[in-house]
Amino acid sequence: MSANQDDANLLEVRGLTKTFGTLTACDHIDLNVAKGEIHALLGENGAGKSTLVKMLFGTLEPNSGEIVWNGQAVTITNPGFAKNLGIGMVFQHFSLFEALTAAENIALSLDDGSPISTIAAKARALSYSYGLPLDPQSLVGDLSVGERQRIEIIRCLLQTPQLIILDEPTSVLTPQEADKLFETLERLRSEGKSILYISHRLEEVKRICDRATVLRHGKVVGHCNPRKETAASLARMMVGTDVQAVVRAPAQGIETAQPLLEIRALSRKPATPFSIPLRDINLAVRAGEVIGIAGVAGNGQGEFFESVSGEVQQQDAASVRIRGKDAGGLSITGRRLMGAAFVPEERLGHGAAPRMKLSENLLLSRHATDGKVFVGAGGMVKSDAIYAAAQRIIKAMDVRKSTPDPEAAALSGGNLQKFIVGRELDRRPSVMVVNQPTWGVDAGAAAHIRQTLIELARSGSAVLVISQDLDELFEISDAIAVMHNGELSKPLPIAEATFEKIGLLMGGAEPGHAEHALETS
Amino acid sequence: MMRLELVKRPQRSMLFSALSPFIAFVLTMIAGAILFALLGVNPLKAFQIYFIEPVSQVWQLHELAIKAAPLILIGVGLSVCYRANIWNIGAEGQFILGGIVGSSIPVLFPQFEGPLVLPLMLLFGMIGGAAYAAIPALLKTRFNTNEILTSLMLVYVAQLFLDWLVRGPWRDPKGFNFPQTIQFNDSAILPELMPASGRANWGFVFALVAAVLVWILMSRMLKGFEVRVLGSSPRAGRFAGFGINRMVFFAFMLSGALAGLAGISEVSGAIGQLQPVISPGYGFAAIIVAFLGRLNPLGIVAAGLVLALTYLGGEAVQSALGISDKVARVFQGMLLFFVLGCDTLIHYRIRLIGFAAPKLESAPKLEEAR
Numbered sequence: 001m002s003a004n005q006d007d008a009n010l011l012e013v014r015g016l017t018k019t020f021g022t023l024t025a026c027d028h029i030d031l032n033v034a035k036g037e038i039h040a041l042l043g044e045n046g047a048g049k050s051t052l053v054k055m056l057f058g059t060l061e062p063n064s065g066e067i068v069w070n071g072q073a074v075t076i077t078n079p080g081f082a083k084n085l086g087i088g089m090v091f092q093h094f095s096l097f098e099a100l101t102a103a104e105n106i107a108l109s110l111d112d113g114s115p116i117s118t119i120a121a122k123a124r125a126l127s128y129s130y131g132l133p134l135d136p137q138s139l140v141g142d143l144s145v146g147e148r149q150r151i152e153i154i155r156c157l158l159q160t161p162q163l164i165i166l167d168e169p170t171s172v173l174t175p176q177e178a179d180k181l182f183e184t185l186e187r188l189r190s191e192g193k194s195i196l197y198i199s200h201r202l203e204e205v206k207r208i209c210d211r212a213t214v215l216r217h218g219k220v221v222g223h224c225n226p227r228k229e230t231a232a233s234l235a236r237m238m239v240g241t242d243v244q245a246v247v248r249a250p251a252q253g254i255e256t257a258q259p260l261l262e263i264r265a266l267s268r269k270p271a272t273p274f275s276i277p278l279r280d281i282n283l284a285v286r287a288g289e290v291i292g293i294a295g296v297a298g299n300g301q302g303e304f305f306e307s308v309s310g311e312v313q314q315q316d317a318a319s320v321r322i323r324g325k326d327a328g329g330l331s332i333t334g335r336r337l338m339g340a341a342f343v344p345e346e347r348l349g350h351g352a353a354p355r356m357k358l359s360e361n362l363l364l365s366r367h368a369t370d371g372k373v374f375v376g377a378g379g380m381v382k383s384d385a386i387y388a389a390a391q392r393i394i395k396a397m398d399v400r401k402s403t404p405d406p407e408a409a410a411l412s413g414g415n416l417q418k419f420i421v422g423r424e425l426d427r428r429p430s431v432m433v434v435n436q437p438t439w440g441v442d443a444g445a446a447a448h449i450r451q452t453l454i455e456l457a458r459s460g461s462a463v464l465v466i467s468q469d470l471d472e473l474f475e476i477s478d479a480i481a482v483m484h485n486g487e488l489s490k491p492l493p494i495a496e497a498t499f500e501k502i503g504l505l506m507g508g509a510e511p512g513h514a515e516h517a518l519e520t521s
Numbered sequence: 522m523m524r525l526e527l528v529k530r531p532q533r534s535m536l537f538s539a540l541s542p543f544i545a546f547v548l549t550m551i552a553g554a555i556l557f558a559l560l561g562v563n564p565l566k567a568f569q570i571y572f573i574e575p576v577s578q579v580w581q582l583h584e585l586a587i588k589a590a591p592l593i594l595i596g597v598g599l600s601v602c603y604r605a606n607i608w609n610i611g612a613e614g615q616f617i618l619g620g621i622v623g624s625s626i627p628v629l630f631p632q633f634e635g636p637l638v639l640p641l642m643l644l645f646g647m648i649g650g651a652a653y654a655a656i657p658a659l660l661k662t663r664f665n666t667n668e669i670l671t672s673l674m675l676v677y678v679a680q681l682f683l684d685w686l687v688r689g690p691w692r693d694p695k696g697f698n699f700p701q702t703i704q705f706n707d708s709a710i711l712p713e714l715m716p717a718s719g720r721a722n723w724g725f726v727f728a729l730v731a732a733v734l735v736w737i738l739m740s741r742m743l744k745g746f747e748v749r750v751l752g753s754s755p756r757a758g759r760f761a762g763f764g765i766n767r768m769v770f771f772a773f774m775l776s777g778a779l780a781g782l783a784g785i786s787e788v789s790g791a792i793g794q795l796q797p798v799i800s801p802g803y804g805f806a807a808i809i810v811a812f813l814g815r816l817n818p819l820g821i822v823a824a825g826l827v828l829a830l831t832y833l834g835g836e837a838v839q840s841a842l843g844i845s846d847k848v849a850r851v852f853q854g855m856l857l858f859f860v861l862g863c864d865t866l867i868h869y870r871i872r873l874i875g876f877a878a879p880k881l882e883s884a885p886k887l888e889e890a891r
Contacts, residue, residue: 311759333762344760353754364750364761367743379743 009068010035010163010194011056016065018051025051027218028065033163038185038195040205040226043215044238044442046412049198052215053165056196057089058082088161090152092168096140103136106155119158127154130184141273145172145297153184164188165196170204171468172297175503182208200238200443201471202231216240235443243443246450246475249458251289254478259284260462261340261431262321266314268307276300276486278307283481283488285431285462290454291491292477293466294502300486301466302345305435308464309342310335322431333368341365341429343421345436345466347413351420354409358401359383359390361408362423369427389426397422398448414445421449425456432456435466450476470499484508527869537867542813542824545859552855562842570841571834581833583719587791588832590724591616591803593825594783596810597728597735597818598776604739604816605772606752611657611672612780613804614679615650619781620788621683622649624795627709628691628702638708642785650781651774653679658773662766668773676804684797691795702795711790724786729822731779736818748772780804801832802850809857812864828853 013031017024026048033039043049054060056067058076066073069085076082082089096105103120110119120136127134132150140148149172156164166185170178185195185208199205205212205226212226214237222237235243261284268278278300285291295301306312308320314328321327322338332342342365344350352361363374363386374389376382387405394401397418401411408416417438424432437453438446454476457463466483467473473480479491482505489505537544553571554564575581595612602609623646626638657671684700693703711722739745751758751768758765788799810828814821835849 309760331762332760336762342760346756349754350756350760353750353757355753356750360746363743363746364757367746368762375743380741381743381746383741 008034010070011196012068013052013056014066014068016052016055016067017063018048018055018060019063024218026055026062029215029218029220031213031220033194033196034211035162035194036189036192037210038189038197038208040209040212041196041198041215042200042202042205042212042234042238044200044444045414045440046217046442047215047238048218049215050167051218053089053167053196053198056082057087057165083159083161086160086162087165088156088159088163089165090149090156090167090169092171094148094152096148096151098141099139101137101139102134102143102151102154105140105151106136106158109155110158122158123154126157130154130157130187131180132184146174146177149173149181161193163194163196165198167198168200169197170199170201174296174506175470175499176507177296178204202226202234205234206231214238239443241444244447244451246447246454248454248476251458251478254286254289257286257288258324259286260323261285261308261433261464263308264319264321265316266304266307266319268303268312268314271303271312276303278303279486281488283464283491285464287430287460287462288457289478290457290463290465290476292473292480293464293483293488294470294473294480294506295466295468295483296506297468299483301435301468301483303486304483304488305342305344305433305466308433309340309344336365336369338431339429340431340433341424341427343424343432343434343437345439347416347420348409352408352416355407357390357405357407358394358399358411358419359386359405361419362386362390362393365423366427393419393422393426396426397452412442414441417441418445418449421452425452428459429456429461431462431464433464433466436469437465437467438469438472439467446472470502473502474499482506524874526872526874527865528872529869530867534867537863541863541867542815542820542860545813545856545863546827548859548863549852549855552859553852556848556851560844562844567838567842567844570837572830574841575830575833575837580719583715583721584833585826585829586714586721586725588829589825590722590728591783591787591800592807592810592828593728593822594724594731594786595776595780595804595807596814596821596825597732598779599807599811600814600816600818600821601735601739601748602772602776603811604752605748605768606755607769607772608669609654609657609672609773609776610669610808611654611675611804612776612807613800613802614672614676615654615777615780616784616787616800616804617676617679617683618653619646619650619777619784620795620799621679621686621784622646622652622781623785624702624705624788627705627789628795631703631706634706634708636708638706639711639789642709642789643782646781646785647778648781650784651778654773654777654780655770658770662769668769672773680798683795683799687795687797693794700797704794705789709789710793711786720791722786722790724783724790727782727786728825731782732818732822739818744771780807806832806853809853809860812860813856828856831856 009032011033013029016026016029018026029052041049051060055062056076058078058081067076074085103116103123106123107116107119123134123136127150132153134147134150134154140151149169169181173181188195197209209226212224213220214222216238226234263281263283266278266281270277276299281304293301307314310330310332313331314320317326317329319328322335322340325338327335327338348354353364363381367375374382374386390405399415399419401415421437434453437449441449450472453463453465465473465476477494479493480497480502481491482489482502484506485508492501557564557567576585595616599609599612623642626633626642626645653675656675657668660666660671661668687702688700691702693701711724714721714723739748747763747768750761751763751765755765788795792799806828810821810824813827814824831849831852835846838844838848839846
């Protein structure tokens with residue numbers, strides 16, 4: 001920030017502004033990244049982090065403002081130009097071809113015509129020297145998410161960037177893998193490279209970042225040294241107010257409660273060459289409790305959710321039981337009619353139709369369960385009734401929006417997620433299965449959603465939460481099971497669970513735990 | 522070296538979305554003027570003959586309604602398919618099968634007369650069209666074949682089947698070997714609406730009723746909601762518990778039934794018997810109608826009238842100026858081209874990319890209007 005640092009700044013951003021229609025996603029952003037520092041870009045979802053980074057990487061064009069690179073003003077018109085300057089980017093969602101090898105994927109992005117064997121050799125050497133061992137000949141489809149991230153990082157490093165932008169890199173890693181990544185980042189810093197580290201995980205920002213720029217609603221609200229801040233003070237800067245802590249009332253009488261959701265010996269063959277088979281999964285969720293399922297992304301959580309929800313049905317009707325009755329042969333509508341509710345991971349395009357209004361999206365999951373209320377004679381939709389119900393949910397969940405009944409795509413991730421969760425809670429379901437309840441949701445909304453899930457359980461429902469966010473699972477679960485390579489570990493009561501233990505299970509260690517003893521204690 | 526790139530616009534303009542069909546129409550006019558000029562005809566005079574004269578008298582409006590009826594009926598059905606993201610290109614074949622199956626009653630039972638004949642024929646026509654449309658639906662759901670190809674290929678099967686029927690088993694034995702069936706008896710003829718002023722028949726009423734009903738279906742009913750969800754986000758549709766396979770059958774058979782109804786209405790109303798060719802490409806022109814009408818049943822009524830005019834205008838310029846009536850096809854093709862082009866440019870803008878060295882520092886661009 002101070003003027004005397006200017007000569008050492010690798011990247012300076014001055015007054016960068018980007019508007020989409022009436023929304024100002026980035027409003028006169030100033031940002032300096034010095035040579036050889038790890039600079040955190042903190043902010044809630046919708047704060048403008050992605051928009052800012054996309055402008056730096058040339059995929060979006062700013063409306064005004066300037067970008068100064070090594071003391072020279074530049075207009076970054078496309079990613080190729082950014083790469084030539086020396087800006088590399090590792091995206092949150094990988095862009096790899098699963099049917100190609102790691103080396104082939106790297107070669108595709110290098111675009112310099114050198115033979116694959118040379119690239120493979122370089123990649124291997126580089127990966128080992130940075131402690132990110134990678135076999136360039138392995139098929140991407142066979143690799144874990146952590147390994148795929150390595151390919152992205154190596155691919156980025158091969159272009160010898162001076163600035164590396166990492167977008168939420170630890171969101172797909174086990175705690176142990178994250179530690180490894182931090183070592184690599186520190187190593188890169190010691191070589192004089194700069195890193196722009198985007199995250200909302202405050203603990204890790206405090207741990208590895210030298211400076212932080214905090215964004216809120218498209219504006220810079222502060223620059224700070226994260227090491228001198230507390231997680232609470234950083235959160236306050238990000239959110240603007242104090243974030244309410246989630247309260248988990250002790251579960252009572254769970255031992256004697258009826259299991260409302262039972263999974264018995266659920267197996268599923270992989271649907272595509274690159275999807276994960278489910279192997280003999282057993283689980284019971286009783287009335288009144290929240291069970292969390294941890295696991296690194298891509299270990300079968302999506303397949304598991306589809307099987308439990310009934311989007312994919314089972315041969316064996318008894319493999320999924322809801323409220324004591326077999327449900328494996330029923331469709332998702334049939335399972336909803338038995339009292340179950342589901343919230344999928346993807347909000348846009350799965351949990352909600354992006355181009356449809358919120359009231360129509362209410363109808364999406366409730367046209368059958370509330371058929372009498374929402375659908376009249378001859379299949380006519382009662383638009384007044386769905387509108388009123390949508391407004392009730394919007395109020396109950398504090399969904400912020402610009403018009404009374406906007407399209408789903410017009411809402412921020414957090415607000416849409418509040419609506420989608422609220423849509424199901426409004427039914428008072430006796431079984432609730434949620435995949436990634438707060439993925440990409442801002443802290444305030446996340447706390448709200450977590451609290452409502454706990455309250456639903458305490459009011460006598462069975463709640464199953466699949467999440468990659470360990471903090472979240474520790475906050476809300478009464479027991480945590482771990483999914484690894486299509487197998488589910490025995491649930492660990494929250495009192496016995498530690499990050500260490502869960503992390504090891506996530507990495508596939510202790511196969512003994514993967515034995516499915518049904519009887520607990 | 523330069524290349525073109527389509528860049529997605531962050532927001533589409535509501536104004537231009539609404540204007541798009543009109544802009545496309547104007548562009549078609551301009552291109553048409555150039556076309557006429559190249560043919561050595563004064564464009565203004567040609568337009569006068571093409572677009573004004575065919576609708577300057579009441580009986581001509583009846584002719585317009587006759588041409589518009591099948592276009593609207595088929596277009597309305599196709600709009601349901603396309604909204605569901607199901608690509609039925611074979612309405613021409615479904616139209617023909619509707620005509621054949623509906624005609625089976627007066628052809629095979631010429632003695633059967635009375636008020637029941639016509640409703641039965643119309644019903645048979647719809648069943649024939651729906652059943653024929655069920656074939657690509659079955660192939661798609663069972664074998665995952667591409668419905669664009671199968672439905673299109675079935676058009677040629679239908680055309681040849683009709684050709685064989687009227688030359689073979691269904692040929693009028695007293696017809697001097699002309700390839701046609703017997704003339705339908707009077708109770709098998711679709712009545713005219715206002716015989717005093719022209720020959721428009723009840724087919725046009727069917728078209729208007731179908732447009733209103735489908736509009737209600739799509740905008741007010743759960744089934745229409747299902748169509749829109751599955752068409753725009755299939756995964757969300759699966760989450761809602763809507764079956765994609767059921768939808769494929771529903772959309773194909775609904776549009777097939779409407780195409781079949783159009784077919785039998787055309788045969789029993791405008792023609793009065795089966796001939797080797799019963800459609801001047803209505804099934805294909807209706808694809809243009811559906812898109813020109815923005816897949817909205819009420820817009821399709823207007824678009825159907827416009828397309829009908831291109832048919833009448835084609836005939837008019839042929840007789841008045843000696844230009845081939847294929848010019849109608851050219852107009853229809855240009856219209857579809859410009860509609861799709863306008864729609865694309867509403868969603869994307871074109872960027873010219875040169876292989877220039879990276880630019881250094883350019884002043885921030887002035888914000889474009891809004």
